[in-house]
Amino acid sequence: MTHFHYKENQLFCEETPVREIAEEFGTPLYIYSRQQLIENFRSIDGAFAGVDHTTCYALKANSNPELLKLLVKEGAGADAVSAGEIHHALKAGFHPSKITFAGVGKQDSEIEYALKHDIFSFNVESAEELAVINDIAGRAGTKARIALRINPDIDAATHPYISTGLKTNKFGIDIEVAIETFKYAASLPNLQVDGIHTHIGSQILKLDPFVQTARKVVDLVGKLRAIGIGIRHIDFGGGYGVTYKNAIKHPLLPLEHETGSEATPGNEAFISSVLPILRQADCKIVIEPGRAIVGNTGILITKVLYRKDNGVKKFVIVDAGMNDLMRPSLYQAHHQVAPLVLNEKGTEHVDIVGPVCETGDFFARERTMPFMERGDYAAIFTAGAYGFSLSSHYNARPKAAEVLVNGEKVRVIREREKLEDLK
Numbered sequence: 001m002t003h004f005h006y007k008e009n010q011l012f013c014e015e016t017p018v019r020e021i022a023e024e025f026g027t028p029l030y031i032y033s034r035q036q037l038i039e040n041f042r043s044i045d046g047a048f049a050g051v052d053h054t055t056c057y058a059l060k061a062n063s064n065p066e067l068l069k070l071l072v073k074e075g076a077g078a079d080a081v082s083a084g085e086i087h088h089a090l091k092a093g094f095h096p097s098k099i100t101f102a103g104v105g106k107q108d109s110e111i112e113y114a115l116k117h118d119i120f121s122f123n124v125e126s127a128e129e130l131a132v133i134n135d136i137a138g139r140a141g142t143k144a145r146i147a148l149r150i151n152p153d154i155d156a157a158t159h160p161y162i163s164t165g166l167k168t169n170k171f172g173i174d175i176e177v178a179i180e181t182f183k184y185a186a187s188l189p190n191l192q193v194d195g196i197h198t199h200i201g202s203q204i205l206k207l208d209p210f211v212q213t214a215r216k217v218v219d220l221v222g223k224l225r226a227i228g229i230g231i232r233h234i235d236f237g238g239g240y241g242v243t244y245k246n247a248i249k250h251p252l253l254p255l256e257h258e259t260g261s262e263a264t265p266g267n268e269a270f271i272s273s274v275l276p277i278l279r280q281a282d283c284k285i286v287i288e289p290g291r292a293i294v295g296n297t298g299i300l301i302t303k304v305l306y307r308k309d310n311g312v313k314k315f316v317i318v319d320a321g322m323n324d325l326m327r328p329s330l331y332q333a334h335h336q337v338a339p340l341v342l343n344e345k346g347t348e349h350v351d352i353v354g355p356v357c358e359t360g361d362f363f364a365r366e367r368t369m370p371f372m373e374r375g376d377y378a379a380i381f382t383a384g385a386y387g388f389s390l391s392s393h394y395n396a397r398p399k400a401a402e403v404l405v406n407g408e409k410v411r412v413i414r415e416r417e418k419l420e421d422l423k
């Protein structure tokens, strides 16, 4: 049960009818539940009770400053992948000692920026990057704390575009050469080797890939300590999957067909499956969840503009497009779509498409949906992660507004862009 729910036939976010929010603030509109965000964070962070750890929220999932500030208050750290994300994190109030910096292509200026702010750790992805960070730290008269990102060659059984822990992926250092690379890192004078980092992918729904990875990482910590390389922290990355199908249920909503492999074990289960293994290493533990914290915190509201029936297919054309929520176009990702107000007009088989001039601009294809017509509003569920953060101005479309709901209160946390804002 999330904080988006139907009261009788009307969708609510916490205590507020979503239709009223849509009418007041217009569409397309991202709506976030404050309570959901906090509960998600606590369900992950709380699973570490008594263990030295930091839950570094992955900003790439959603870097709205107001959501970040709520996470700061909860004690979160930040996982950044660019100087821009480090900047957002610092501005929101994350302490530099809780900021990690990952990414296969860190620019020199980004490394300088991160060094200047003395962040917790550079998660380094290649031997060449080690040399570059060492040089830049030397010039700056400082030492860089680093963790090496290991590619454990584990199949996370997720979409190939968000799988990152296989040999064929560009991420991390091959586990086969990890020890050699750690020795090299330890030989560089301006680096302080502190940790091992790994992140095997996103939207992972099975526990086993995490368990296998944890075993490999702990084994590596032991081997490194045996040759005198002290590892003080394990950064285990993120990747915990969330529910996209049947995110919300109601007798008037068609049940979405599940293949059986789409159920998420849940945040506590992800952590408890690996915690006993990771604890054997006697290290501080860092994790970097993004989607599991913000995914079901947000929905995207859109309004039906037109209907169209070409004899072969029926289309419902809405005012949100792939520029607002790219996941369906990018990875054929499934998002549940449901009207804000349910009626007894029955269901039909339709494509729900946006206004962008691409055939790939769709939210649902060949889907059984409650009948919707011009002026009706619909919610696209589980849109809080990789929604707004992946949005663009494609087709010169101003970006959507974002609002935060707290009980009966609604607050704009990002103004809708106007035509004049387009550069």
Ligand SMILES: Cc1ncc(COP(=O)(O)O)c(C=O)c1O
Binding pocket: 058, 060, 061, 079, 102, 103, 199, 201, 202, 203, 237, 238, 239, 240, 288, 289, 290, 291, 292, 385
């Ligand atoms: C290094 C790293 N950490 C954390 C994350 C967050 O992943 P998720 O949102 O699936 O938890 C990502 C996302 O791809 C990532 O690349």
